[in-house]
Amino acid sequence: MSKKPAVAPAPRSSVRKTYKLYIGGAFPRSESGRSYPVTAPSGEFIANAAQASRKDARDAVRAARAAQPGWAKATAYNRGQILYRIAEMLEERRDQFAHQIAEVEGLELDAAHAQVDAAIDRWVWYAGWSDKLSQVLGAANSVAGPYWNISSPEPTGVVALLAPATPTLLGLTSVIAPAIVGGNAVVAVAPDACGLPAVTLGEVMATSDLPGGVVNILTGSTAELAPWLASHLDVNALDLAGVEAGSELARDLEVAAAENLKRVVRPSAGYDWEADPGLSRVKPFLETKTVWHPIGI
Amino acid sequence: MCLVTAQLAAPDDAGLRRLLHGLPPVDQVGAEARAAKLGTRSIKTTAKAQALDLAVRMVDLTTLEGADTPGKVRALCAKGIRPEPDQPTCPSVAAICVYGDMVPTAKAALAGTGVKVAAVATAFPSGRAPLAVKLADTVAAVEAGADEIDMVIDRGAFLAGRYAAVAEEIAAVKAACRTGGRDAHLKVILETGELATYDNVKRASWLAMLSGADFIKTSTGKVSPAATLPVTLLMLEAVRDFRAQTGRQVGVKPAGGIRTAKDAIKYLVTVNETAGPDWLDPDWFRFGASSLLNDLLLQRRKLATGVYSGPDYVTVD
Amino acid sequence: MSIFEYAPAPESRSVVDLKPAYGLFIDGAFVDGSAGSFKSVNPATEEVLAEVAMGDASDVDRAVAAARRAYDEVWSRLPGRERAKYIFRIARLIQERARELAVLESLDNGKPIRESRDVDVPLAAAHFFYYAGWADKLPYANLGPDPKPLGVAGQVIPWNFPLLMLAWKVAPALACGNTVVLKPAETTPLTALLFAEICQQADLPPGVVNIVTGAGATGAAVVGHPGVDKVAFTGSTEVGRLIAKQVAGTAKKVTLELGGKAANLVFDDAPLEQAVEGIVDGIFFNQGHVCCAGSRLLVQESVAEEVVDRLRERMKTLRVGDPLDKNTDIGAINSAEQLAKIQTLSEAGEAEGATRWSPPCELPERGFFFAPTIFTGVSQAHRIAREEIFGPVLSVLTFRTPAEAVEKANNTAYGLSAGVWTDKGSRILWLAQRMRAGVVWANTFNRFDPTSPFGGYKESGYGREGGRHGLEAYLDV
Structure with missing residues (x-):
């Protein structure tokens, strides 16, 4: 009898996730075919992320524009339910996010958990705002004449968000949630390492009844993508959260945004992402519409 | 408008409802704002002199009191013929408007002057009497020599949606105006104060015109509000549009509540800019009024002499 | 007269x-x-x-x-x-x-x-x-x-x-x-x-x-x-x-x-007399020097002819002339420069094939004056339908359905104001919701009040x- 040599059972290799973009409810690769390596602060390779191009940005704006009217028309109650659903889905994946954040940001697991918790709580906070905005921000105006006159907030349209590099999940949440709660659709740029939690967040959104296109996530370089979004004439507003305050880039983007009078939220140095944001990121993306009608018989 | 022809032939409530409710609606605030804006026109010097005389010529000098007597009516007629005894340039009024039983008195007093006799009829002011009574009322006035009959519509029927009844009644009174081969002009009083909405005023105007009215008139003067500028504006729009559609011109008479020359001029401006200059004639526009005439006369004197006059200088009748 | x-x-x-x-x-x-x-x-x-x-x-x-x-x-x-x-x-x-x-x-x-x-x-x-x-x-x-x-x-x-x-x-x-x-x-x-x-x-x-x-x-x-x-x-x-x-x-x-290029939408069930006033107020108020002027009249095709006819009749009563005359409806254009701009755009309107009409009116010999003007047969592609003229010049366009009205009204880079004229309550609210404009006047136009927010x-x-x-x-x- 021949004796077979004893072979140790092969160790199982894990199935790695391919990180793609989140556009129009789908997860495409970058049309450019490019990717970039995401590394831990220690320098260790974690994964490749899709490096979005200007054409991906263009597609994302198109998807956002297509989705926006339907999202705005959904009842505020429904929008609130969906934001809350995102919180539920995040809670379920709490550990997954914590590990991912710990890895990409180089955080202790406790701190990463704390960030996930803060992000979940933030989704819940904004979810509750959806059907209160018009009550808090609207007005019935006593005009001097026989007219009914009501002011109410309406979404500004398509908002481009430049998310901060860190805190990854909390930063992204803190720019996306306030923009969409009032009925806008967004294109968010998740820079560098933020790209990994961002795409995972996209997966959460894709399974949270959020209509495709309401949130679009581009991973890659803010410096590369931002000018295209800032100058895009079909983008109505721009949040510069992820750009260094006082930088040349911040100024250039604001100048580009002026071309079609985008509403711009300027970056602020040392912004505390954990602090209560109030409505500071909600209001800039809402218009006030005032409707008059005569009162008579 | 084939509905118009159909309804003239055989009016029925449903058909009339479709027709009248198919008219463009009226926005109250917008209509009142337009009237107010017309009221801000500033009429000065020669235009004012012209307007005052025109207004005098458009007055239906009216007395409609239970206490009316032949003496009162004769005095009013004298005033209507020569409002300013010492000023031959002052024109006469258009008509003297009285109750039916006073027609013979007025007719005699006005004979040969060109001043018309107008009689209110059809159970004025409420209109609450059987049709036969209303027709008899009309026939009596016409036979006594009334040149013009001011009838009231059945507001109850109108508000209840019985448009055919209103139309038939107007047509019947119109026929009665032709008693004995005469052709008394028919003014149809809508009593807009009871119709409550401008939409109703517009519909009632059209209903009256479709049914043969020669004039549409706002009010009896016995219900408040009587004539207002917005109501008159709507009625002027109606006669303008009616002529454009049918070729027939109908007159307008605001009555009651117009007491000052300033008000009268606002009405004339409204006529001028709404129905147009074709209506700036006593044949097509009248003021139903009692105290208006004296204010017109006072203003006329002020304009002629440059000093303010007083009530002692115009006659009280 | x-x-x-x-x-x-x-x-x-x-x-x-x-x-x-x-x-x-x-x-x-x-x-x-x-x-x-x-x-x-x-x-x-x-x-x-x-x-x-x-x-x-x-x-x-x-x-x-x-x-x-x-x-x-x-x-x-x-x-x-x-x-x-x-x-x-x-x-x-x-x-x-x-x-x-x-x-x-x-x-x-x-x-x-x-x-x-x-x-x-x-x-x-x-x-x-x-x-x-x-x-x-x-x-x-x-x-x-x-x-x-x-x-x-x-x-x-x-x-x-x-x-x-x-x-x-x-x-x-x-x-x-x-x-x-x-x-x-x-x-x-x-x-x-x-x-x-x-x-x-x-x-x-x-x-x-x-x-x-x-x-x-x-x-x-x-x-x-x-x-x-x-x-x-x-x-x-x-x-x-x-x-x-x-x-x-x-x-x-x-x-x-x-700036603005407001659409003023008139539906076939509108209070037409008041709508005509609103159109006149919308474009001829202040010589049309109004950022929220209703400079694009969008009329439902079924009543377009009637509305334009009524509008023309109404325009004949507008009095152009001395601003200090209390009966003047349309005064002077603010400057020679602005007058030239209005003239240029109006000429462009004619050149692009729209039909120009003004009521007969004598303009003063001195000063900067421009007769109230409407253009019919205008399409969205015309310059006079897209550019702010800032003068007494109205472009008239038509639509067939509410959806088309909204689409055309919003088809502009501006979004200051909009007007809607219809007697149907639910349609007013439907339209008001869809107008991409900061002020929506329904069955009225060019109303202002200190309590009422204004902006685009x-x-x-x-x-x-x-x-x-x-x-x-x-x-x-």
């Missing part, structure tokens, strides 16, 4: 005491400008009304310094109730001098006295009354628990409603505790200078309001001054864009109220003026 021709009814000019020359108003006093002077012209007669000082960067510097001093030392320290009293005083003084302001506005701007008398001046006073009341109630404005003023506001206003736009800017700024450097339009500086006198009569502390007259460069100096914390501008989208670029990268808070979507600018919302532009919340 021969039966009843209105005699001229001119408002007396004697109520206005025009000085031959005006200085800048800085730190509570009238001072000379550093860059010579320019002439303010009556556009109805082309006569020079006065020489007005041309402010330059050094004058702006002085004005900002005065405003800063007044802010630091006086105004920001005053309790709200005390600020309120000054603003109430100003409101009263505007009412007291209403006739004078109205005549001066008509002389300098060319707008009919009826409008300056019945609209501009009373609304300006009302704005000061409204915001005066807010001065001691800011924590109740639901903008945050402890709203703070921003500092010095640099404000640049247009020539179409000179005093009223001043009121829209100055009243909320002062109520919120800011001080002001205001640059009136080059062609209409006079009522602002009369307002400066009113500030003196009100004993407003020196430096709280400063007025620097001049042209575009003066305005740019105000906007660009590093000592200015807040920029407010009303004017063209073109200049608004430049301002947005100029302040990019700074900490200045900005509100912009810019898209390229019509950002921020709101008027109402509780108007406070936010002048507060750090």
